[in-house]
Amino acid sequence: MNNTWKIYLLALITFMVSTSEYVIAGILDKVAASNHVSVSVAGQLITVFALANAFGSPLVVMATTKMNQRKVMMLSLVLMVIGSVMTTTLQGFGFLIVSRIILALGSGVFAIAAKTAAAKLAPPERQAGAIGTVILGFSAAIIIGVPIGRVVATAYDWKLIFVGIGVLSLLAIFVIMRTIPATNNGGAVPLSKQLSYLKQPKILMGLGATFFWQLGYGVMYSYIAPFLLIVTFMSGREVSGALFAFGIATLIGSKFGGSMTDRIGNHRTLVGGLILHVIALVLLSTIASSTFVVLPLLMLWSFSAWSSGPGMQYNLVWLAPEASGIMLSLYGSFIQLGIAAAAGIGGIAVKSTSVQVVSWIGAVSVGIAAIITAVSFSLNSKPAKYEKVV
Numbered sequence: 001m002n003n004t005w006k007i008y009l010l011a012l013i014t015f016m017v018s019t020s021e022y023v024i025a026g027i028l029d030k031v032a033a034s035n036h037v038s039v040s041v042a043g044q045l046i047t048v049f050a051l052a053n054a055f056g057s058p059l060v061v062m063a064t065t066k067m068n069q070r071k072v073m074m075l076s077l078v079l080m081v082i083g084s085v086m087t088t089t090l091q092g093f094g095f096l097i098v099s100r101i102i103l104a105l106g107s108g109v110f111a112i113a114a115k116t117a118a119a120k121l122a123p124p125e126r127q128a129g130a131i132g133t134v135i136l137g138f139s140a141a142i143i144i145g146v147p148i149g150r151v152v153a154t155a156y157d158w159k160l161i162f163v164g165i166g167v168l169s170l171l172a173i174f175v176i177m178r179t180i181p182a183t184n185n186g187g188a189v190p191l192s193k194q195l196s197y198l199k200q201p202k203i204l205m206g207l208g209a210t211f212f213w214q215l216g217y218g219v220m221y222s223y224i225a226p227f228l229l230i231v232t233f234m235s236g237r238e239v240s241g242a243l244f245a246f247g248i249a250t251l252i253g254s255k256f257g258g259s260m261t262d263r264i265g266n267h268r269t270l271v272g273g274l275i276l277h278v279i280a281l282v283l284l285s286t287i288a289s290s291t292f293v294v295l296p297l298l299m300l301w302s303f304s305a306w307s308s309g310p311g312m313q314y315n316l317v318w319l320a321p322e323a324s325g326i327m328l329s330l331y332g333s334f335i336q337l338g339i340a341a342a343a344g345i346g347g348i349a350v351k352s353t354s355v356q357v358v359s360w361i362g363a364v365s366v367g368i369a370a371i372i373t374a375v376s377f378s379l380n381s382k383p384a385k386y387e388k389v390v
């Protein structure tokens with residue numbers, strides 16, 4: 001198996017573990033009914049997962065710096081198996097919360113290790129593209145995993161989804177063992193050194209840009225369905241079609257962002273993508289009045305938003321190549337914090353004004369991310385293209 005197929009294999013497993021996160025949103029009513037709680041209470045499972053992923057994954061990564069990437073991925077998949085078994089066998093909402101925490105740690109750590117391993121498997125000039133390929137697994141989890149999960153939960157039992165995830169995770173352990181090389185993390189990094197990265201201005205700027213970018217994307221995405229129904233007067237069937245087109249654009253954007261980063265450099269790709277992201281959000285609030293206009297704008301927004309993911313991660317890895325896993329774990333944490341902030345800010349804004357305001361909030365937030373990114377690159381005189389970073 002050549003390295004290209006190994007990278008796609010990591011993307012496929014990422015799809016499986018990421019489905020464990022996103023599928024809950026699509027079956028929340030089923031989960032609530034089976035646990036005899038309200039949908040709002042069941043929604044805490046999403047919050048718990050996000051917080052455990054944000055704060056727990058970096059701690060696990062820091063604790064496993066002496067382990068090679070293959071062992072870290074296998075460990076994370078063991079956590080996926082344990083979490084899946086708990087989900088399907090233990091009764092009670094409390095145990096379900098615990099299982100979500102374990103699944104969050106497993107999926108979060110695997111995602112970090114997979115992106116790190118993919119970058120190491122790729123040649124220097126294709127590292128950002130390799131990260132972008134792994135990100136396709138996240139996109140596919142939203143586009144494919146969530147709808148499939150809904151079908152399974154409707155036709156059978158929602159717990160069957162996690163039976164499948166547990167079995168596939170167990171299989172993935174043996175696949176990783178046989179196919180992925182045992183590359184190291186570049187040596188153990190002392191905890192004091194790991195924490196010191198947060199004191200470096202360029203790294204803080206990279207994480208800050210990540211937060212505002214995800215906040216800007218998340219505040220719109222969280223309310224995309226009511227936005228399309230109310231602002232653009234789409235029908236329910238048209239919204240379903242629009243969201244499918246949106247999902248396809250995320251796949252294209254992720255791959256395009258990684259490829260262009262390798263071809264023309266991270267500065268141009270990342271700043272350009274963020275500016276396009278802002279423009280798309282502004283246009284959605286100003287000229288989106290029909291399905292004919294909305295659909296291409298929605299795809300432009302999705303494409304531009306997801307094209308920034310590979311560059312954001314590549315930039316952090318490049319700033320601290322000796323601690324690539326830690327950088328990617330911090331990236332994941334700030335992504336989850338951005339998601340949590342987006343839901344809260346969006347909810348307040350929609351309640352106090354109208355759903356249309358979310359796109360303006362998103363545009364301002366992504367604009368801040370673009371400014372931070374541009375300033376960060378201007379302060380850095382090192383060449384970012386074709387340099388081996390991990």
